[in-house]
Amino acid sequence: MTSRPVIPVRAVSRKPSPEALAQMDKRWRVRYLMLAPHRLGFFLAMVVLVASGLWWALVQLDRSTAWLGLHYAVSPTLVHSAGMAFGFIPLFFSGFLFTAGPKWLGVEPPLAQDLRVPLVSQAAGWLLWLAGAHLHAGVAWVGLALACAGLVWMTVQFWGRIRRSQAPDQLHARVIGTACVVGCASLAGLWLSLVLEAHAAARAWIFTGLWGFVVVVYVTVAHRMIPFFTSSAMPMVEVWRPFWVLWLMLAAAALQVLAAWLELAGVPSGAAGTTWLLVHGTLQLAVGGVLVWLAWVWGLVQSLKNKLLAMLHIGFLWLGIAFLLGGLSQWLVGTRGIGVLGLGALHALTMGCLASLMLAMVTRVSCGHSGRALVADRIAWSLFWCLQAAAVLRITAAVPGVAGLPWPWLLPLAAGLWAATMGVWGLRLGRWYGCLRADGRPG
Numbered sequence: 001m002t003s004r005p006v007i008p009v010r011a012v013s014r015k016p017s018p019e020a021l022a023q024m025d026k027r028w029r030v031r032y033l034m035l036a037p038h039r040l041g042f043f044l045a046m047v048v049l050v051a052s053g054l055w056w057a058l059v060q061l062d063r064s065t066a067w068l069g070l071h072y073a074v075s076p077t078l079v080h081s082a083g084m085a086f087g088f089i090p091l092f093f094s095g096f097l098f099t100a101g102p103k104w105l106g107v108e109p110p111l112a113q114d115l116r117v118p119l120v121s122q123a124a125g126w127l128l129w130l131a132g133a134h135l136h137a138g139v140a141w142v143g144l145a146l147a148c149a150g151l152v153w154m155t156v157q158f159w160g161r162i163r164r165s166q167a168p169d170q171l172h173a174r175v176i177g178t179a180c181v182v183g184c185a186s187l188a189g190l191w192l193s194l195v196l197e198a199h200a201a202a203r204a205w206i207f208t209g210l211w212g213f214v215v216v217v218y219v220t221v222a223h224r225m226i227p228f229f230t231s232s233a234m235p236m237v238e239v240w241r242p243f244w245v246l247w248l249m250l251a252a253a254a255l256q257v258l259a260a261w262l263e264l265a266g267v268p269s270g271a272a273g274t275t276w277l278l279v280h281g282t283l284q285l286a287v288g289g290v291l292v293w294l295a296w297v298w299g300l301v302q303s304l305k306n307k308l309l310a311m312l313h314i315g316f317l318w319l320g321i322a323f324l325l326g327g328l329s330q331w332l333v334g335t336r337g338i339g340v341l342g343l344g345a346l347h348a349l350t351m352g353c354l355a356s357l358m359l360a361m362v363t364r365v366s367c368g369h370s371g372r373a374l375v376a377d378r379i380a381w382s383l384f385w386c387l388q389a390a391a392v393l394r395i396t397a398a399v400p401g402v403a404g405l406p407w408p409w410l411l412p413l414a415a416g417l418w419a420a421t422m423g424v425w426g427l428r429l430g431r432w433y434g435c436l437r438a439d440g441r442p443g
Contacts, residue, residue, distance in 0.1 A: 001371045006159075010265075010397055012436075015383075015441065016439075016440035016441075020440060021299070021439075021440050023185035024437070024440055026276060026435060027270065028431055028434035028435055029434055029435075030434065031435050032433070032435060033112070034111075034112040034113060034116070034435055035110060035435055035436075035442070035443060036098075036110065036369065036443050037094065037095060037098040037099060037109065037110060037111075037115055038094075038095035038099045038365060038366075038369060039095075039111050039112065039433040039434075040093060040115060040116065040118055040119055040433075041091050041093075041094035041098070041114045041115065041366075041367075042091070042095045042366065042429065042433055043075075043270065043434065044091050044119050044122070044123040045088040045089075045091035045092045045094075045095070045121065045123075045428055046088070046364075046424060046425075046426035046428075046429060046430045046433075047123055047127075047426075048083075048087045048088040048091060048122075048123055048126045048127065048359070048421055049087070049088040049127075049422050049426055050086065050419075050426040050427075051081075051127060051130060052083045052087055052088065052126070052130060052341060053418055053419035053422045053423065054101030054423065055133075056415050056418075056419070057412070057416045057418070057419035058079050059076050059078055059415075060411055060412040060415040060416070061412055061416075062414075063411075063412075064409070064411075064412045070083050070134060071132060071134055072094050072134060073131045073132060073134060073135060073136050073139075073140065074132060074137050074140045074194070075131060075138045075199070076133060076290045076377050078194075078202060078203070078206075079129065079130065079203070079286055081203070081236070082129070082144075082174075082190060082202075082206055083126060083129060083130065084350060085206055085209050085210045085214060085350075086147065086183070086186075086187055086190075086206075086209055086214075087126040087129070087147075087149075087386045088126070088127075089354070089358070089393040090122060090151055090154070091122055091123060092362055093117060093217060094115060094119055094357060095157050095365065095390065096156055096221065096361070096365070097117065097176065097368075098110050098157075098158070100225075101158065101161065101173060101176075101363070102161060102168065103168075104170075104172065104173050104224075104289065105161055105164075105165035105167050105170065105173055106165055106166060106167045107161045107165050109171050110157060110361075111129070112148070115154070117150075117153065118149075118150040118151070118153035118154045119150065119154070120150075120155070120156070120268050121146050121149055121150030122146070122147045122150035122151060122154070123351060124143075124146055125142075125143040125145070125147030125148075125149075125150060126143065126145025126147050128142055128287055129143035129147065130143075131143070133234065133252070133387050134433050137194070138442040140194070140299055140427065141149055141194060141195060141385070142192065143282065144187065144190065144191045145191060145195070147187065148187040148191060148401040149179070149378070151183060151187060151341070152185050154180070155177070155181060155183070155184055157237070158176075158177055158180060159180075161402075162174060162177050171243075172221075172223070172224045172282070174252070175216065175220045175246075176216075176217050176220050176221070178216075179212065179213045179214075179216035180213065180216050180217075182208065182209070182212040182216070183212075183213030183214070183346055185204045185208075186206070186208045186209030186212065186213060187205075187209065189201070189205035190205040190206060190209070192203050193205055198396050200264055200354060201264060202265070202422070203260075203264075204260045204264040207256070207257065207260035207262075208260060210349075210350075211253045211254075211256040211257045211260070211442065212254070212257045213254045214354065215349070215354075216250060216253050216258075218353075218354060218357060219249040219250065219253065219319070219389045220246065220250075221239050221361075222316055222357070223245060223246045223249070224241070225361075226298055226313070226316060227240055227241045227298055227313055228327070229309060229312060229364075230299045230302070230303060230313075230430040231307060234416040240297065240298070245294060248287065248290060249287075249291075252283075252287040252323065255280070255283060255284075258436065259280055262276070266431050268312045269341055272407055275313060276331070277331070277333055278331060278334045278336030278424060279329075281326075281328070281329070281330025281331040281334060282327065282328040282331075283327070284324070284326045284327030284330060285323070285324060285327030285328070286327075286329055287320075287327075288320045288321070288322070288323030288324035288325075288326075289320070289324070290320075291316075291317075291319050291320030291323060292293055292317065292320035292321070293320075294316075295313060295317040295320060296315050296318070298313065298316070299313065300313045300317060300348070306396075307375065307376035307380075307381050308360065308364055308367075308376040308380075309326070310360065310376075311356065311360035311363075311376060311380075311381075311384050312328060312357065312360045312361070312364075313359055313404030315353055315354075315356030315357035315359075316347055316353070316357065316390075318349070318353035318356055319349065319353040319389070321348050321352065321353075322345050322346075322348035322349035322352065322353055323345075325341050325344050325345035325348050325432065326341070326394075327347035328333070329341035329344070329345055330340055330354060339400075339401070340400055341376060341401050343398035344395040344396075344398040344399060344400075347391065347394045347395050347398060347399075348391065348395055351387070351390060351394055351395075351418070352388075352391040352395075354386055355391070356384070356387060356388070356391075356430050359380075359383065359387060359425065360376075360384070362426075362429070362436075363380050365427050366432055366433075369437070370432045370435075370437055371438035371439030371440070371441060372432075372435035372438055379424075379428065380425075380431050383421050383424060383425050386417060386420070386421040387421050388416070388420060389417060390414050390417040390418045391414075392414075393410055393413055393414035393417065394411070394418075396410060396415040396423075397410035397411040397414055404442045
């Protein structure tokens, strides 16, 4: 049976005295990562996030200048896509699933020790994945297998708590649990596709994981938490989260998964293909319009008075923008044969929506569970806007011809700004996870 690590401060429910706070150990220690599940999960996520951001910035630098002369054993685009979809995000999920999840379900949360093996396996696997991109494809395969095993283990742990729950409302938790199963299947499919050198199938599995796993978890948590956070911070704003909104977002994610597999199968084609593009584009435009309206209804304007809350709402607004760009892209391809916005829509989703919500939610949880005020200070607010600038630069660079002459630096600049932003954020919060709470309380 595992036990919690001994810490040099007595665990008390009330705030310690000023004298006790003054004598508290303020050094960073590895063992403090084991004080709570979110500490370990978030710290490992930061390691993978910073490493993958720095790696991609170096790849872009080498592509632009050939200064590094990098050798690739696996397509760097594929390595980047998989790492951004599956690498650090599930590790961040672990902090939420085993902190907020047990509260939703009314069950006992796990100890950090119970999650050590699956979380370390994922982090080590993704670092091997990055190394294998240059060393040998076999190293990348081993890393991917480790990451997949860790995600499966984490998913089993979460479903174990769902099965033990007697809570009357388990919908959000069960949707997230199902999405985690999709994520496990997607990683396994990606691994098999790489071993068989089926690169088109590998791309389809990445999109399946992105939309069927990552986006589903995001929109489910957003449906449950954004209205709650808003009404808590803004008493004049009521909690409004009808379930048709959740089903709409889940159906939109499923549509994107279907589109990825239809593209792989090469159907439909000809006139039917044009019709599909227009139908798909129209549906995306409709969903995007509803999501932009929803961002407004959920209190986008009111949230601007609270920086931490505004970060959440702006991140959600990017989801609507991503669908609008995706729908416009489909229409341009279907009517004019011009594909100019597809990558822009993808990065509006990943860098605009997912990364913004990640920065906002992780900052909020980290502040609350480290004994700090639930506010976005000057550093957090500045990092958020650096992220917005990186997203806009990357979307602009995705337009054919723009990233060429006379602006060949747009893509490396976007990658460098992303790496710098995530590096500063990761170093800052990573220090919190290895230190005792600032208020001296346990956790």
